Amino acid sequence: MSVPVSLSSAEVTADGPITRSRPALSPSRAADFKQCPLKYRLRAIDRIPEPPTRAAVRGTVVHAVLEDLFGLPAAERHPERAATLVPGAWDRVRAERDGIDELVAESGPEALFDEVRRLVTSYYELEDPRRFEPHSLEERVEVDLDGAVPLRGFVDRIDVAPNGLLRVVDYKTGRSPGPVHEARALFQLKFYALMILRTRGIVPAQLRLIYLADKTLLTYAPDRDELDRFERILTALWRAIIDAGRTGDFPPTRNSMCRFCDFKPLCPEFGGTPPPYPGWPQQHSEPAELGSPGALPPEDV
Structure with a gap:
């Protein structure tokens, strides 16, 4: 299905439309959409700059x-x-x-x-x-699930043991999550594990988050069946993003993280008005079809 999208005046120059990169799923952007679809839109589609912290x-x-x-x-x-x-x-x-x-x-x-x-x-x-040599550092990993769900991420470190077992490591400079927020950390680890599986054909033996502020290690050993299920979850999440991309309907969701959000002046929940929807980036294609609609699994998203 082809849906026309509009360009805002800020995106049009004398030489034609400004090219915007294709949105993709990273652990951060997936978390944004689950937390607040409007936040995802303003970051991933509008690309509104945020001040550094x-x-x-x-x-x-x-x-x-x-x-x-x-x-x-x-x-x-x-x-x-x-x-x-x-x-x-x-x-x-x-x-x-x-x-x-x-x-x-x-x-x-x-x-x-x-x-x-x-x-x-x-x-x-x-x-x-x-005591060890890393296999790779700050590795950019990209894969399209079934040619339709683009995943993208940077992996801080990949270790490969002499017996071939692989470990993925990510550094965190904050404190480790409590039980309530541990699911988000595990979501990121599963995301990396799935990308490694689809790009290298192997299930990582271990994934490790290193929390430096309180000197804590969080480790996770994935299995193939769990990662296959997680792939279906990401496909459903991407389908929801694609549907929103076609219609421009990225509703705000008020939650506990709003107090940290730089987009509050543009958020209707706080009396703001978002800029006109610029449309889905066009330089690659319209949002891809992913089959019949499906609901997001509530326990995971």
Whole structure:
């Protein structure tokens, strides 16, 4: 079915429409849609910029330090050497992102450096990076389920043991989730496991979330049947996104996370008005057909 979509005036230039990248499912965007369809739309389709936060920038710098750490010979990956990597990681993040200087304008970057070093020090209480070599770092993984459901994500680290068993690792700079929020963490792990299965043809032996703020490990061992079921869940979720993409109906959902949302001024739940719907990005195709409609499994989404 072909549905015409409109372009806002901001997307049209003298040379024609501005190309927008095709939406895809990542763990973050899937979580956005489940939490609030309007939030998903404003992030994934409208691409409205959000101001950086100190916590997000700190997390990015920590990830950069750990990536640089594994670029060193194993014998040099000691805590003192890791601490020296912080300024260089900050410079790289600062060069790639606008607006982060304002986050440290009052106290200077040294206070942020200290926060990053404390988190990196916590890492050494959970793993010793001198004892193994990662298979890959910050690997971009993309796959289309059945040619119709695009999955996309960056995996912080993949380890492969001598016997071929594979482990997927993701670093978190916040605290570990309580029982109420653990399902969201497991959703992310299942997402990565499914992408590894579909791209490499193997089920990861272990998936690990490393929470640096409270020095906690969350591990998960997936199985093939569970991942096959999870694929059906993601297909249903993508179908719901496609349906919303055709109609432009991305309703706001008030929830406990609203207090952290940068889009409140545009949200009808808080007296705002969203911008005109720009339509589904067109450079690839109209939203794909996925078969007959189906409801999202309530226990998982």
